[in-house]
Amino acid sequence: MTIDIFYFSGTGNCLITAKKIAENTGGRLKSIAVAVRDVKVETDAQKIVIVFPVYAWGPPVVVRRFARKINDVKNKKVYVVTTFGGFAGATEDFIKKDIEKRGGEITAGLGVRMPGNCITLYGAWPEEKQKKFFERFEERIKVVSDYIAQGKEGLHEKSNFLMNFLFSGLIYKGFLMGLPGMDKKFFATEKCTGCGVCRKICPVENIELLGGKPQWMGSCEQCMACIQWCPEEAIQHGKKTVKRKRYRYPEITLDDMLEQSGNKGG
Numbered sequence: 001m002t003i004d005i006f007y008f009s010g011t012g013n014c015l016i017t018a019k020k021i022a023e024n025t026g027g028r029l030k031s032i033a034v035a036v037r038d039v040k041v042e043t044d045a046q047k048i049v050i051v052f053p054v055y056a057w058g059p060p061v062v063v064r065r066f067a068r069k070i071n072d073v074k075n076k077k078v079y080v081v082t083t084f085g086g087f088a089g090a091t092e093d094f095i096k097k098d099i100e101k102r103g104g105e106i107t108a109g110l111g112v113r114m115p116g117n118c119i120t121l122y123g124a125w126p127e128e129k130q131k132k133f134f135e136r137f138e139e140r141i142k143v144v145s146d147y148i149a150q151g152k153e154g155l156h157e158k159s160n161f162l163m164n165f166l167f168s169g170l171i172y173k174g175f176l177m178g179l180p181g182m183d184k185k186f187f188a189t190e191k192c193t194g195c196g197v198c199r200k201i202c203p204v205e206n207i208e209l210l211g212g213k214p215q216w217m218g219s220c221e222q223c224m225a226c227i228q229w230c231p232e233e234a235i236q237h238g239k240k241t242v243k244r245k246r247y248r249y250p251e252i253t254l255d256d257m258l259e260q261s262g263n264k265g266g
């Protein structure tokens with residue numbers, strides 16, 4: 001059975017998750033950011049896995065757009081795998097709705113806890129704490145991969161009703177309402193060399209270089225790739241990120257991230 005593993009990632013947690021699932025199941029690794037640029041997402045795989053981070057207890061908007069474009073989804077098994085720093089709420093339910101609109105259904109939804117990367121709220125976690133999460137990840141990813149490889153069905157890992165209502169209902173709605181203006185707070189300091197990594201790494205092509213400096217164009221997903229991967233730490237978001245430590249999953253390289261955005265070697 002052919003398996004496609006589609007991923008979206010800002011700092012590598014989902015990319016390493018997707019890579020390991022691909023390794024363990026013999027699946028093909030595919031970028032959501034690239035796939036979503038086509039009118040339809042065509043795949044001959046009988047099983048697909050969608051790996052993405054939780055944002056404000058819901059999915060990134062681009063992942064929902066992607067889910068609504070998958071062709072012939074009703075004839076595929078669809079696994080949702082989320083990564084998150086705390087808890088996922090009812091994130092899976094949003095993708096479920098999108099897949100159901102196309103006649104498909106979610107076979108199972110699994111979660112993987114990873115270090116949080118939301119630098120607009122907090123800096124990178126202490127290294128000791130990260131190490132513990134990475135150790136647990138090694139175990140967890142085997143369980144998740146086996147579940148998918150064996151074609152198991154029916155597990156939907158969610159928080160309880162009240163938490164889902166509060167976080168995935170109310171807070172996610174607020175996040176979506178604020179999203180269009182959220183990139184207004186990004187700016188490049190005098191440390192910026194105009195190298196263009198931010199433009200190339202942005203998975204949704206939201207950054208342009210004007211006069212050698214990045215400008216955010218209002219279609220940001222809040223993935224944090226630009227601020228977390230800037231080689232000079234020249235990108236800030238308001239005043240609070242100046243002192244905050246950057247986070248990236250250690251084994252994921254800039255080249256891996258540029259592959260996601262379709263800009264490797266470009």
Ligand SMILES: Cc1cc2nc3c(=O)[nH]c(=O)nc-3n(C[C@H](O)[C@H](O)[C@H](O)COP(=O)(O)O)c2cc1C
Pocket residue numbers: 008009010011012013014015052053054055056057058083084085086087088114115116117118119222223224
């Ligand atoms: C804008 C934003 C919102 C986030 N919201 C949540 C959240 O609601 N719950 C949670 O547990 N983690 C949240 N996180 C943490 C990420 O889901 C987590 O670190 C994820 O593993 C990042 O994956 P990535 O490295 O592939 O981008 C958020 C991160 C960002 C950037």
